[in-house]
Amino acid sequence: MSRVKLIALDVLKPHLPDAVEFARQLAALGDDYQVELEVVEVDEHTQTTLITVRGEDLSLARIEDKIKALGGSVHSVDRVIVTGNGDDN
Numbered sequence: 190m191s192r193v194k195l196i197a198l199d200v201l202k203p204h205l206p207d208a209v210e211f212a213r214q215l216a217a218l219g220d221d222y223q224v225e226l227e228v229v230e231v232d233e234h235t236q237t238t239l240i241t242v243r244g245e246d247l248s249l250a251r252i253e254d255k256i257k258a259l260g261g262s263v264h265s266v267d268r269v270i271v272t273g274n275g276d277d278n
């Protein structure tokens with residue numbers, strides 16, 4: 190069975206919650222989720238961020254749902270790492 194180990198996203202988020210709280214909320218989705226959030230652009234109402242989530246078996250749907258619940262929107266999935274054991278044929 191394949192497992193998603195890393196997802197990198199381009200996300201537009203409001204100023205609140207701040208970057209630390211936004212990352213904490215995403216990390217709380219899984220016991221082993223590690224979240225890196227980089228703010229790359231700021232305007233009057235929003236922040237463009239690059240968010241990388243690492244873990245043993247990530248759920249993109251849960252991550253996207255949480256981003257939406259926090260007022261953000263996913264612009265793109267920019268990178269993924271998936272591992273598998275070859276039994277998915």
